[in-house]
Amino acid sequence: MGNLDRLVPAGIIEQWVFHLRRQRSRAMDAIWLMDQGYTVHDGRNGVPIDDVTERARKEQxxxxxxxxxxxxxxxxxxxxxxx
Structure with missing residues (x-):
């Protein structure tokens, strides 16, 4: 496909960076909650089945x-x- 030089407006780049920082903040908040004892569970019909806190932590x-x-x-x- 070759190299394509495309100019992306600075405003769009700044929006992406803002989104990235927000995602990082949310991930840090989720880890903080897990450190405080909150857990994450897979479930069905509102019934928790498996504790997946460690998997969720690794994802964050x-x-x-x-x-x-x-x-x-x-x-x-x-x-x-x-x-």
């Missing part, structure tokens, strides 16, 4: 790590330090 930790990587890339591009 992955979100935080991926967002941190993307924001580091964004900052590197803006500061002129990206490869």
């Amino acid at each position: 930790e992955t979100v935080i790590a991926e967002v941190n990587d993307l924001l580091a890339l964004y900052d590197g591009i803006n500061l002129g330090t990206a490869d």
Whole structure:
């Protein structure tokens, strides 16, 4: 497909970055709740079946790590330090 140079308006980039930061904040809040003793359960018809707190925690930790990587890339591009 080749390299395509496309200009994305700065306003759209800022919206993406805002969304990423919000997702990271929500993931951090979810982990904080789990640290306070809240649990996450899979269930059916409102009846909890399996405790999936550890799986949910790992998913939130992955979100935080991926967002941190993307924001580091964004900052590197803006500061002129990206490869």
